[in-house]
Amino acid sequence: MLLIAVIIGMGISICAFGTGGKRAKVFEDIYFSVEDVNDMGIIYTKGGDYTAILKIRNPIRKYSASKASYYDFISLFSSILQLLGEGYALHKQDVFVRKQFDMNSIAAKGKSSISKRFLSDSYFRFFHGRSYVAHETFLMITRKGKKGTIHSYDPAKWKDFLVKIQKVHDRLKVSNVECSFLKAEECKRYADRFFAMDFKNATVSMSDFKVTSEEIGMGKHHIKAYSLLDVDQVGLPGMLRPYSESQVGNSILSEDLLSSIDSLPEVDTLVYNQVIFLPNQKREIMKLDKKKNRHASIPNPNNQIAVEDIEKVQSEIVRNGKMLVYAHYNMVVKISGDKDFQKITNSLENLFARHSIHISKRAYNQLELFVGSFPGNCFRLNKEYDRFLTLSEPALCLMYKEHQQQGDSSPLKCYYTDRQGLPLPIDITGKEGKVKYTNNSNFFVLGPSGSGKSFFMNSVMRQYYEQDTDVVIVDTGDSYEGICNYFGGSYISYSKEKPISMNPFKISELEYKENFGEKKNFLKSLIFQLFKGTDYPSKIEDTVINQTITEYYEAYFHPFDNFSKDERRQMKEILLLEDKKNGKYDQYEKELEDRYEQLSEEKDMTSRNSRLVNKLQAVVEDTAATEGEKQAALHQLQRLTPELVEKNYLQRIERKIDKIERQKRSLKVSELSFNTYYEFALVRIPQLIVQQKIEFAIHDFAAILKPFYKGGERSHILNNDLDATLFDEKFIVFEIDKVKDDPILFPIIVLIIMDVFTQKMRIKKGRKCLVIEEAWKAIATPVMASYIKYLYKTARKHWAMVGVVTQEIQDITSSPIVKEAIINNSDVFMLLDQSKFKDKFSEIQSTLALTDNDCQKIFTINGLDNKEGRSPFMEVFIKRGLKGDVFGVEEPPECYMVYTTEKQEKEALKLYMQLLHSDYRTAVETFVRDWKLSGITKSLDFSRKVLKERKVFNYKHP
Incomplete structure (x- = not known):
C-alpha cells in the first residue's frame, strides 16, 4: 500500500509539474549563438530569430511635466515601427533594481584640509547606504527567422535586418535619445543577468530553480510574472493618452502612465517587458473585415457596437496611416523569499485601475512568460493568449517613457537630491559643465519667509567655497554667521563702535590705467547716491561730476604744469567757436566798428592802402621792432582790414587760457580719499559754472555731502583704508542689519561693499561669488540701475557671479530696476516653495519669463509623496537657461547645525x-x-x- 501511494503521488506530481526534464531543457532551447557583426552583438535563437540589443535612455525626464514630450515619444517610436515593418518585433525592457547608494566613489578626496572637508564628508556619510531604485532600458529589435529554424537562411532578410537596425540607431540619435549597441559579450552577460534576475551583483550565479503555476523560486528569492492584459478581456479604456495627470497640492503634474512602477513596495528587481509584433497589414485588415461581417450578420446591440468599433479602427488606418500591431506586456518581479506578492499585486491593480486598465488574473503560465521575455526570444510568446491586436499608438502609450534625473559632468559640483532622494552633482552655474545651459552664472533667488532660503543658500555657499570660490556675502540677519565661523572667514558686523569704513576713492596706478572707466562709473553712482538719493541726476549734473572725477584723478596721477602748444591751439579754436556761437565775438566786432568808423566804409582797398597794409604787417612781424611800434602798427591794421579783428580776439582768448592754466595748476591732489575729492570738487565746479555758463546746485551739493567730509558726522565712512587682508580672504560676510533702517548710510555701505567685490573680481584669479541678501533693495534705485547692470554684465568676463536673494513678491513685480538691471542679466533662477503666491503667481511668471511647464513643476515643490525613508528636507526649483528642475535640499545634522538661524x-x-x-x-x-x-x-x-x-x-x- 505504501508503494502504491508513492507511485500515485509521483503520478500526480508528474501530471501537475512534469518530470522536470522538459523544463530543464527549456532554457537550453533558447539560444543558438551570439556573435559580433559590424561591431554589434547579434543574438541567434534556435528558432531562427536574430536580435540586436540597444541600450538606451528613455527620452523623457521623470517629473519633467511636459505633455508634448510624451507625444514626441509616440511619434518617434511610431516612425520606428513603420521603418521596421512586417516580420519584426520591438521588445523594450525597463529594468528597475533596488540598490544601496555608495558615495565613496565621489566623496571628497584628500587635497583640501580636514577642516574644510568635514561637512562634505558628513554629507557623503549621511547618504551612504540609502536605498534607491536604479533604472536601465534596453531596446531589442528581433527579426522572425524563416520557417522557425536556424538552418534556414535568407540573405535578403539578413541584409534588410542589418540596414534597419542601423537606421533605428540613427533615428534615435537624431531625436537626442542616448543609445548604443551591446557587443556580443555584453549581450551574453545581459542574458545571464536576466536568467538570474540579478542586475546589481558583480558576479551572477544561479540558485535552486522551482516553478509553480503562481511563481518561480530562485534560491532565497522568488519571482512572479504579471501579464498586464488578459486577451479574453483586454480591458483598455476607450481613450488612452501617453501620459496621466496627478493632483499634487494645488497643481496638476503630467507623468507617465506607469510612472509609479519604480516605487512598488518590497520589490528587489522589476523588469517591465513591452513587446510589439509587426504583422502583415493587408492580412490583418482582411481579418478585421471578416470579423466585422460576422458581427454584422447577427443584429443585436453588442454586435452593432463591435461593428462600429472596427469601422473606427479601419477609418484610422485609412485616413491617418496607422498600423495594426500585436502587443504584449508583462512585469517580472523579484522579491525576497520571506515576503509574498499580495502587496505588490494590490499596488499594481491600483496603479492600472487609475487608468481603467485591468491586469490579467490568469497568468498561470509563469515559466512560459519568463522564457518568452528573454532577450531575443519574444516570438516564443503564445499567439493565442499572450498577444492582443491593437493600433500602434495605444500600444506605445503603455510603454515606459521616463528616466530619472541625471547629474551634470562639471568641475563645479553642488550636490542636491533628485525626487527619490538620490544625491546628484548639479552645476548650478549652468555654464561650467560639459553641457552649457547659460551664458552667465548670475542668479536670482526667490522664496517667501519660512521657505528655507537661508538654509539653501548656506548649502550653495558651502559647496562653492569648498571648491575654491572666493565668497563675499552682504547679509541682514546673521544667516551666515555659522558657516563663516566654520570656515574661519571674516565676519564683519556694523556697529557704532566699529563701523564699516572704506576708501572707495583709493586706487592704484595700474587700476587707473586699466580699469578707470569702471571705477569712474562706480564713483559717479556713489556720489549721486549721496547727492540725489532716489532722484535721477540731470545731464548737466552727470557731465559735471564726470569731469570732476576725471580731473581729480588726472591731478593725482599726472600733476598739471602747463598746456602744450597743441592743447593751447585746440583750446583757442574751441573757445573762439564757442564765442562765435554765443554772440560774444559779434559783440566785440561791433565795438571795433564803432571805434573805427572807417572800417565799414573801406570795402575796396586802394593800391595805396594795400601797400600800407604790407608795411604795417612787416612791422608787426619784425622781431627787431619794439613792442610799442608793433602795437601802433597793429592798431593801424585794425583800421584797414576786418580779418585782423579775429587775430586780435585770439589774444583775448590767450589771456583766458592763461587764467585757466593758473587755476588748473593750483588744483593739487596729495592723496586719494573722499576728503580730497570734496575739496577738489568745491573749487573746480564753480570754475566750470563760470567757464561754461551752466547751472549747478553747488551749495546744495556742498551741504549734502559735507557730513562725509572731515569733521562731519560720517567722515569715517569714506576716508579710511579697508583692511588689506580682506583682499586675500576667501570667505567674507558683511552683516549690516544694524543700519538697514538708515536710508542714507545703508545704501552707501552696500555700495562700497560691492566695490570691494569688484576689485576682487577684476584682480584675483579663480571663481568669485557675490551674494546680496535683502540688502539689495537699498540700492534698487534709478541712480544705481546703470551700475548694477554694469556689475552683472562685467561679472561673467572675470569668472564671477552675482546673486540676489529676496522673499517679497512685490520686490520683483513692482521695481523696473529689478527686472532690467538684475533679472534680465541673470540666467539662473532659484525658487523655493511658492504656494503662498499661487493666486498672484502670474506676475512672477511674466517677470521671470517662466513657461507653463516651469510653473507646473514649481507648484509640486514639497508636494510629492516622497518623504518615506528620508530625513526632513525641502525642495527648490533651479532653472538654468531654458532647463528647470526640482531638487531636494537634504543635509546631515552637522550641516544643519552650521546653517541654522x-x-x-x-x-x-x-x-x-x-x-x-x-x-x-x-x-x-x-x-x-x-x-x-x-x-x-x-x-x-x-x-x-x-x-x-x-x-x-x-x-x-x-
Whole structure:
C-alpha cells in the first residue's frame, strides 16, 4: 500500500509539474549563438530569430511635466515601427533594481584640509547606504527567422535586418535619445543577468530553480510574472493618452502612465517587458473585415457596437496611416523569499485601475512568460493568449517613457537630491559643465519667509567655497554667521563702535590705467547716491561730476604744469567757436566798428592802402621792432582790414587760457580719499559754472555731502583704508542689519561693499561669488540701475557671479530696476516653495519669463509623496537657461547645525565651543554626536537641554 501511494503521488506530481526534464531543457532551447557583426552583438535563437540589443535612455525626464514630450515619444517610436515593418518585433525592457547608494566613489578626496572637508564628508556619510531604485532600458529589435529554424537562411532578410537596425540607431540619435549597441559579450552577460534576475551583483550565479503555476523560486528569492492584459478581456479604456495627470497640492503634474512602477513596495528587481509584433497589414485588415461581417450578420446591440468599433479602427488606418500591431506586456518581479506578492499585486491593480486598465488574473503560465521575455526570444510568446491586436499608438502609450534625473559632468559640483532622494552633482552655474545651459552664472533667488532660503543658500555657499570660490556675502540677519565661523572667514558686523569704513576713492596706478572707466562709473553712482538719493541726476549734473572725477584723478596721477602748444591751439579754436556761437565775438566786432568808423566804409582797398597794409604787417612781424611800434602798427591794421579783428580776439582768448592754466595748476591732489575729492570738487565746479555758463546746485551739493567730509558726522565712512587682508580672504560676510533702517548710510555701505567685490573680481584669479541678501533693495534705485547692470554684465568676463536673494513678491513685480538691471542679466533662477503666491503667481511668471511647464513643476515643490525613508528636507526649483528642475535640499545634522538661524541652537553650539575650549568644527562634531546619542529627535529640544544644564554631555556609544 505504501508503494502504491508513492507511485500515485509521483503520478500526480508528474501530471501537475512534469518530470522536470522538459523544463530543464527549456532554457537550453533558447539560444543558438551570439556573435559580433559590424561591431554589434547579434543574438541567434534556435528558432531562427536574430536580435540586436540597444541600450538606451528613455527620452523623457521623470517629473519633467511636459505633455508634448510624451507625444514626441509616440511619434518617434511610431516612425520606428513603420521603418521596421512586417516580420519584426520591438521588445523594450525597463529594468528597475533596488540598490544601496555608495558615495565613496565621489566623496571628497584628500587635497583640501580636514577642516574644510568635514561637512562634505558628513554629507557623503549621511547618504551612504540609502536605498534607491536604479533604472536601465534596453531596446531589442528581433527579426522572425524563416520557417522557425536556424538552418534556414535568407540573405535578403539578413541584409534588410542589418540596414534597419542601423537606421533605428540613427533615428534615435537624431531625436537626442542616448543609445548604443551591446557587443556580443555584453549581450551574453545581459542574458545571464536576466536568467538570474540579478542586475546589481558583480558576479551572477544561479540558485535552486522551482516553478509553480503562481511563481518561480530562485534560491532565497522568488519571482512572479504579471501579464498586464488578459486577451479574453483586454480591458483598455476607450481613450488612452501617453501620459496621466496627478493632483499634487494645488497643481496638476503630467507623468507617465506607469510612472509609479519604480516605487512598488518590497520589490528587489522589476523588469517591465513591452513587446510589439509587426504583422502583415493587408492580412490583418482582411481579418478585421471578416470579423466585422460576422458581427454584422447577427443584429443585436453588442454586435452593432463591435461593428462600429472596427469601422473606427479601419477609418484610422485609412485616413491617418496607422498600423495594426500585436502587443504584449508583462512585469517580472523579484522579491525576497520571506515576503509574498499580495502587496505588490494590490499596488499594481491600483496603479492600472487609475487608468481603467485591468491586469490579467490568469497568468498561470509563469515559466512560459519568463522564457518568452528573454532577450531575443519574444516570438516564443503564445499567439493565442499572450498577444492582443491593437493600433500602434495605444500600444506605445503603455510603454515606459521616463528616466530619472541625471547629474551634470562639471568641475563645479553642488550636490542636491533628485525626487527619490538620490544625491546628484548639479552645476548650478549652468555654464561650467560639459553641457552649457547659460551664458552667465548670475542668479536670482526667490522664496517667501519660512521657505528655507537661508538654509539653501548656506548649502550653495558651502559647496562653492569648498571648491575654491572666493565668497563675499552682504547679509541682514546673521544667516551666515555659522558657516563663516566654520570656515574661519571674516565676519564683519556694523556697529557704532566699529563701523564699516572704506576708501572707495583709493586706487592704484595700474587700476587707473586699466580699469578707470569702471571705477569712474562706480564713483559717479556713489556720489549721486549721496547727492540725489532716489532722484535721477540731470545731464548737466552727470557731465559735471564726470569731469570732476576725471580731473581729480588726472591731478593725482599726472600733476598739471602747463598746456602744450597743441592743447593751447585746440583750446583757442574751441573757445573762439564757442564765442562765435554765443554772440560774444559779434559783440566785440561791433565795438571795433564803432571805434573805427572807417572800417565799414573801406570795402575796396586802394593800391595805396594795400601797400600800407604790407608795411604795417612787416612791422608787426619784425622781431627787431619794439613792442610799442608793433602795437601802433597793429592798431593801424585794425583800421584797414576786418580779418585782423579775429587775430586780435585770439589774444583775448590767450589771456583766458592763461587764467585757466593758473587755476588748473593750483588744483593739487596729495592723496586719494573722499576728503580730497570734496575739496577738489568745491573749487573746480564753480570754475566750470563760470567757464561754461551752466547751472549747478553747488551749495546744495556742498551741504549734502559735507557730513562725509572731515569733521562731519560720517567722515569715517569714506576716508579710511579697508583692511588689506580682506583682499586675500576667501570667505567674507558683511552683516549690516544694524543700519538697514538708515536710508542714507545703508545704501552707501552696500555700495562700497560691492566695490570691494569688484576689485576682487577684476584682480584675483579663480571663481568669485557675490551674494546680496535683502540688502539689495537699498540700492534698487534709478541712480544705481546703470551700475548694477554694469556689475552683472562685467561679472561673467572675470569668472564671477552675482546673486540676489529676496522673499517679497512685490520686490520683483513692482521695481523696473529689478527686472532690467538684475533679472534680465541673470540666467539662473532659484525658487523655493511658492504656494503662498499661487493666486498672484502670474506676475512672477511674466517677470521671470517662466513657461507653463516651469510653473507646473514649481507648484509640486514639497508636494510629492516622497518623504518615506528620508530625513526632513525641502525642495527648490533651479532653472538654468531654458532647463528647470526640482531638487531636494537634504543635509546631515552637522550641516544643519552650521546653517541654522535658530537663536537657541546657535547659542547652544557656542556654549559647547566655549566649554570644550575647541574650534568650531570640533564643537559641531561633539554637539551632533551628543544630540544623536541623547535620543532627542529635534535639535531645538536638545539645544534647550544644553542651555538649561549648561554642560557638555559627552554621551558614550552603547
